[in-house]
Amino acid sequence: xxxxxxxxxxxxxxxxxxxxxxxxxxxxxxxxxxxxxxxxxxxxxxxxxxxxxxxxxxxxxxxxxxxxxxxxxxxxxxxxxxxxxxxxxxxxxxxxxxxxxxxxxxxxxxxxxxxxxxxxxxxxxxxxxxxxxxxxxxxxxxxxxxxxxxxxxxxxxxxxxxxxxxxxxxxxxxxxxxxxxxxxxxxxxxxxxxxxxxxxxxxxxxxxxxxxxxxxxxxxxxxxxxxxxxxxxxxxxxxxxxxxxxxxxxxxxxxxxxxxxxxxxxxxxxxxxxxxxxxxxxxxxxxxxxxxxxxxxxxxxxxxxxxxxxxxxxxxxxxxxxxxxxxxxxxxxxxxxxxxxxxxxxxxxxxxxxxxxxxxxxxxxxxxxxxxxxxxxxxxxxxxxxxxxxxxxxxxxxxxxxxxxxxxxxxxxxxxxxxxxxxxxxxxxxxxxxxxxxxxxxxxxxxxxxxxxxxxxxxxxxxxxxxxxxxxxxxxxxxxxxxxxxxxxxxxxxxxxxxxxxxxxxxxxxxxxxxxxxxxxxxxxxxxxxxxxxxxxxxxxxxxxxxxxxxxxxxxxxxxxxxxxxxxxxxxxxxxxxxxxxxxxxxxxxxxxxxxxxxxxxxxxxxxxxxxxxxxxxxxxxxxxxxxxxxxxxx
Amino acid sequence: xxxxxxxxxxxxxxxxxxxxxxxxxxxxxxxxxxxxxxxxxxxxxxxxxxxxxxxxxxxxxxxxxxxxxxxxxxxxxxxxxxxxxxxxxxxxxxxxxxxxxxxxxxxxxxxxxxxxxxxxxxxxxxxxxxxxxxxxxxxxxxxxxxxxxxxxx
Numbered sequence: 001x002x003x004x005x006x007x008x009x010x011x012x013x014x015x016x017x018x019x020x021x022x023x024x025x026x027x028x029x030x031x032x033x034x035x036x037x038x039x040x041x042x043x044x045x046x047x048x049x050x051x052x053x054x055x056x057x058x059x060x061x062x063x064x065x066x067x068x069x070x071x072x073x074x075x076x077x078x079x080x081x082x083x084x085x086x087x088x089x090x091x092x093x094x095x096x097x098x099x100x101x102x103x104x105x106x107x108x109x110x111x112x113x114x115x116x117x118x119x120x121x122x123x124x125x126x127x128x129x130x131x132x133x134x135x136x137x138x139x140x141x142x143x144x145x146x147x148x149x150x151x152x153x154x155x156x157x158x159x160x161x162x163x164x165x166x167x168x169x170x171x172x173x174x175x176x177x178x179x180x181x182x183x184x185x186x187x188x189x190x191x192x193x194x195x196x197x198x199x200x201x202x203x204x205x206x207x208x209x210x211x212x213x214x215x216x217x218x219x220x221x222x223x224x225x226x227x228x229x230x231x232x233x234x235x236x237x238x239x240x241x242x243x244x245x246x247x248x249x250x251x252x253x254x255x256x257x258x259x260x261x262x263x264x265x266x267x268x269x270x271x272x273x274x275x276x277x278x279x280x281x282x283x284x285x286x287x288x289x290x291x292x293x294x295x296x297x298x299x300x301x302x303x304x305x306x307x308x309x310x311x312x313x314x315x316x317x318x319x320x321x322x323x324x325x326x327x328x329x330x331x332x333x334x335x336x337x338x339x340x341x342x343x344x345x346x347x348x349x350x351x352x353x354x355x356x357x358x359x360x361x362x363x364x365x366x367x368x369x370x371x372x373x374x375x376x377x378x379x380x381x382x383x384x385x386x387x388x389x390x391x392x393x394x395x396x397x398x399x400x401x402x403x404x405x406x407x408x409x410x411x412x413x414x415x416x417x418x419x420x421x422x423x424x425x426x427x428x429x430x431x432x433x434x435x436x437x438x439x440x441x442x443x444x445x446x447x448x449x450x451x452x453x454x455x456x457x458x459x460x461x462x463x464x465x466x467x468x469x470x471x472x473x474x475x476x477x478x479x480x481x482x483x484x485x486x487x488x489x490x491x492x493x494x495x496x497x498x499x500x501x502x503x504x505x506x507x508x509x510x511x512x513x514x515x516x517x518x519x520x521x522x523x524x525x526x527x528x529x530x531x532x533x534x535x536x537x538x539x540x541x542x543x544x545x546x547x548x549x550x551x552x553x554x555x556x557x558x559x560x561x562x563x564x565x566x567x568x569x570x571x572x573x574x575x576x577x578x579x580x581x582x583x584x585x586x587x588x589x590x591x592x593x594x595x596x597x598x599x600x601x602x603x604x605x606x607x608x609x610x611x612x613x614x615x616x617x618x619x620x621x622x623x624x625x626x627x628x629x630x631x632x633x634x635x
Numbered sequence: 636x637x638x639x640x641x642x643x644x645x646x647x648x649x650x651x652x653x654x655x656x657x658x659x660x661x662x663x664x665x666x667x668x669x670x671x672x673x674x675x676x677x678x679x680x681x682x683x684x685x686x687x688x689x690x691x692x693x694x695x696x697x698x699x700x701x702x703x704x705x706x707x708x709x710x711x712x713x714x715x716x717x718x719x720x721x722x723x724x725x726x727x728x729x730x731x732x733x734x735x736x737x738x739x740x741x742x743x744x745x746x747x748x749x750x751x752x753x754x755x756x757x758x759x760x761x762x763x764x765x766x767x768x769x770x771x772x773x774x775x776x777x778x779x780x781x782x783x784x785x786x787x788x
Contacts, residue, residue: 395708398737403653406759410660467738 038062051127146237168215292338477517504542677712
C-alpha cells in the first residue's frame with residue numbers, strides 16, 4: 001500500500017533539543033517540521049496538517065501550556081494531538097494541568113528514543129486511519145448517488161450530500177433520524193415495499209426501481225440498491241427522473257414510428273458499395289404490411305430484396321450517390337413485395353449522424369404511392385381519351401354539317417331557279433291553293449332554310465371551338481422569356497376598332513416580363529381584354545386598366561374594367577365551359593374563352609380568378625408560375 | 636364555258652355521297668364539262684390511277700390527263716396515304732391534287748402541303764370557288780404539262 005508522508009511538528013526553543021529529537025524520529029514515512037517558538041508553531045499548524053505536535057513546556061514568551069490553550073481555542077487545531085515534552089515539571093500537578101488542557105501524552109526528558117518513536121508511530125498510525133476514513137467519507141459524500149444507512153429502527157443514521165439534495169433537504173442533520181419511507185415509499189406501492197423487506201430479510205439485498213418522496217411531497221423515480229450490513233441497511237439511490245423521461249419520450253417516438261402509416265426503414269451506414277449494401281436494422285409495421293416481409297425476415301437483409309427488374313437504375317444511383325455523400329435523397333422507385341407484386345415507393349432517405357458528424361444509420365421514410373400513381377395514370381388516360389373523343393366527335397360532326405350547309409345553299413339556289421316555274425304554275429291553281437303555295441314559297445321554305453342555316457352555323461362554331469379546345473389541351477407549349485408590354489400592346493391594337501368605336505379608355509401600367517408560351521400568353525391576354533370590352537356597361541364610358549406584379553412564386557396580371565360586374569351567385573359559372581353570365585343574349589361568343597384560358601394557364605402552373613361587384617366592375621387576375629423559368633434553365 | 640383542258644378528266648375521291656353530290660353539282664354549275672369520275676376511298680383512287688382491280692378493264696383516262704379532288708378522312712385509305720403514294724410513284728408524281736377538307740385545321744393544311752398537295756379547299760364548295768380553282772389549276776398545269784394545255788391555245 002502506498003502511503004503519504006505524515007507531518008510531525010517539534011516545538012522547542014532550544015535548537016539542540018530539536019535536532020536531537022529529529023534524529024530520534026528520523027523515518028522516511030515522516031516529514032519532521034521544527035518550530036523554535038510557540039508563535040511559530042501556531043502559524044505552521046495553520047498551513048500544515050500534523051499527526052502530532054511534540055510541544056516543549058518550558059519556553060520563553062509563550063510556554064507549552066499557553067500554546068496548547070490557544071490550539072484548543074481554534075477550530076482548525078482543536079483536535080490536533082499534543083504530547084508535552086518536559087524535563088522539569090515531573091510533578092503530577094503539571095501533568096494534570098497538561099491533560100486538562102488537552103494533551104494526550106507526556107514525554108519526559110531525557111527522552112528514551114524507543115519510547116518516543118513508538119509513541120509517535122501510534123499517532124502517525126491513528127492519523128493515517130483518520131485520513132483514510134475521511135477520504136472514504138469524501139468518496140461517499142462526493143458520490144452522485146444518494147447513500148444512506150438505515151439503523152434497526154429503519155431511521156437514517158448517515159446520509160450523504162447527494163441524498164440530502166435529492167430529497168430536498170438542506171443538511172445531513174435535517175435528514176438523519178427520518179424514517180425509511182422517504183426512499184421506499186409504501187404509500188406509492190405497499191406490495192412492493194413488503195416485497196423489498198421480505199427480500200432484504202431473506203437474502204440481505206434488494207435492487208430495483210422505486211419512487212422516493214421529496215420533502216415537498218413530490219415523488220421521483222430512482223434505481224435503488226439496498227444491502228443489509230452489520231451497520232444497518234446501506235441504501236444506494238440513483239435519481240432516474242431524466243432517464244425515465246427520456247425512456248418515456250423514446251417509447252412515445254417508438255410507438256409513432258412503429259405505427260406510422262408510412263414505412264420506416266433503418267439501415268446500417270455501411271457498406272454502400274458492397275454487392276448487398278447496408279443491412280436493415282429496423283422496419284415498422286407499415287413496412288410489414290406493404291412489402292409482406294415480417295420484421296424477422298427483413299432485419300439483417302438489405303433493401304435490395306425490394307428491387308426488381310423494373311426498378312429504375314438511375315433512381316437507385318441517385319440514392320447511392322446521396323449515401324456516399326452522406327446527404328438526403330428523395331426518389332420514387334418501383335419496388336416489389338415479397339410475393340412479387342409491384343408497388344410505387346416514394347422514398348426519402350436521411351443520414352443520422354452522431355456528434356462527430358459520422359453517419360450512424362440511414363433512416364428512410366417510404367410511402368406506397370401505387371394508388372396515387374395509378375390514379376394519376378388513369379386521369380391522364382381519361383384526359384387523353386376525352387381530348388381524343390372531343391376531337392373525333394367534333395371532327396366527325398363537321399361532315400354532316402358540311403352537307404347541311406351545302407345542301408341549304410343548293411336548296412336556296414334551286415328555289416331561285418324554280419321561281420319562274422312556280423310563278424307560272426301558280427296561275428293554274430285554285431285561289432285557295434295558290435295562297436297556300438305562295439305562303440309556302442314566301443314564308444315556310446325561306447324560314448325553314450333560314451333556321452336550318454342558323455342552326456348549322458351555331459353547330460359549326462361550337463364544334464370549331466370544341467376542336468380548338470381539344471387542340472389546346474394537346475398542344476405542346478414552349479416557354480421563353482417574353483416582352484409582355486409589347487404583347488399587350490399588340491393585343492390592344494387588334495381590338496383597336498372596338499376600343500375606338502365604344503370610346504373606351506385603356507390604361508396599361510408598366511408590366512413585368514415573364515417566361516411563358518408567347519402564343520398562349522397572347523391568347524390569354526387577348527381573351528381577358530376581349531371579355532372586359534364585351535361586358536362593359538353601355539350606360540357609362542368604359543375604362544380598362546391592365547396591371548402586373550411579381551410575387552414569390554408567380555407573376556400576376558390583372559385586367560380591371562368598370563363594366564356591369566358579375567353577381568356573386570353567378571361567379572362560379574364564369575369559369576365553366578359553355579357558360580355565360582347574366583343577361584348577355586346579344587353578346588357574341590360561345591362562352592368557351594375562359595375554358596381555353598384555364599387550360600392554357602394550367603400548363604403554365606397558373607390559374608385565373610376574378611373579383612367583381614355588380615355595377616362597379618370586374619377584375620380578372622391570372623398568374624403564371626416562375627417555375628417555368630427553372631424548367632427552361634435546366635434545359 | 637370553262638374547261639380545264641379538253642383532255643383532262645376530274646377524279647373525285649370522296650366517301651360521303653352528299654359531299655360528292657355537292658361537288659359534282661357545283662362542277663356542273665361552274666360549267667366544267669370535263670369527264671368526271673368518282674371513287675369512294677383512297678384505295679379505289681389508287682386502283683383507278685394504276686388501272687388495277689375493278690378498273691383493270693375500264694376505259695379510263697391515264698393519270699397524265701387527270702386532276703384529283705381528294706377528301707382527307709375516308710375509310711380504308713385516307714387522303715394523306717393517297718398523296719404519299721401519288722407523290723412517290725413515278726407514273727403519278729405530277730398529278731395535280733386539290734384537297735377537300737371540312738375544317739380549317741392549320742395542322743391539317745400544313746400536313747397536306749408538306750405531303751405535296753397543290754391546292755386546298757374547304758367544304759362545302761361553291762361553284763364560284765370552283766371557277767377560281769380551275770383558273771389556278773390552269774396556272775399550275777400550264778408549266779407542268781405544256782402539251783396538255785394545248786387545247787386552249
